[in-house]
Amino acid sequence: MHADIExxxxxxxxxxxxxxxxxxxxxxxxxxxxxxxxxxxxxxAATLATNLDIxxxxxxxxxTWGPLQIIRLWVTDVADPDTDIPEVMAKLLGxxxxxxxxxxxxxxxxxxxxxxxxxxxxxxxxxxxxAGLGAVTMRLVSPKRQAWTDEPEDEWDDEExxxxxx
Numbered sequence: 001m002h003a004d005i006e007x008x009x010x011x012x013x014x015x016x017x018x019x020x021x022x023x024x025x026x027x028x029x030x031x032x033x034x035x036x037x038x039x040x041x042x043x044x045a046a047t048l049a050t051n052l053d054i055x056x057x058x059x060x061x062x063x064t065w066g067p068l069q070i071i072r073l074w075v076t077d078v079a080d081p082d083t084d085i086p087e088v089m090a091k092l093l094g095x096x097x098x099x100x101x102x103x104x105x106x107x108x109x110x111x112x113x114x115x116x117x118x119x120x121x122x123x124x125x126x127x128x129x130x131a132g133l134g135a136v137t138m139r140l141v142s143p144k145r146q147a148w149t150d151e152p153e154d155e156w157d158d159e160e161x162x163x164x165x166x
Contacts, residue, residue: 001077003092005053008138009099010074012120012127015140016104020124022142026068030140056135065144069145075129076136080131087132090116096129096136121146 014034020026027046031038037049038061048059050073059073076092079085097107097118107129109117120127126141141149 001079001083001088001092002054003076003096003136004052005096005099006049007054008096008129009103009138009146010050011073011075012100012155013103016122016127018099018125020142022144024063024066024068027063027071030071046139047150050074050127056079067142069142071140073138074135075138079134083134085134086114089134091130092136093118100127113134 011034017031018026018030020034027038031048035051038046038130039049040046040063042132043066044062044063046063048061050057052073052075054074056074059071059074061068062070075096092124093116100107100118100120103161104120104122104127110117110119110128115130115132115160117128117130119129121143124143126139126143126146128139130137130139130140
């Protein structure tokens with residue numbers, strides 16, 4: 001198993017310097033700049049064919065309610081079932097984090113159960129490396145979407161109360 005470290009950093013750099021509007025046209029523009037192919041299969045989702053040097057060169061995009069929200073892709077090989085997943089994923093995440101930190105500063109560590117993540121909140125995109133159940137993925141997230149995701153659920157109730165709704 002290996003990571004396409006150079007490819008992952010190239011994509012992160014492209015995302016960091018991309019002129020995001022987070023509308024649906026961004027998907028095609030970003031994919032063209034990255035050298036990828038995007039195929040929409042609905043109004044809210046697309047599959048991606050990437051050019052990363054790994055065994056699963058695919059990803060997907062979420063276009064919830066029209067605008068682009070998230071692009072997800074693999075940046076490492078997908079592990080064989082008999083791989084020591086936690087140890088290998090931690091190693092690969094560590095290998096990827098070094099050049100990412102050199103480029104963007106130290107990422108913010110996030111742990112959600114057994115999934116370990118590093119996150120970089122940049123002005124126009126949130127970049128997340130996630131070491132999960134068999135591969136490390138990269139998410140490119142709209143800052144607006146990430147802010148909504150980060151908001152505690154109890155604040156959703158407070159907003160409803162302020163609007164006079166229950």
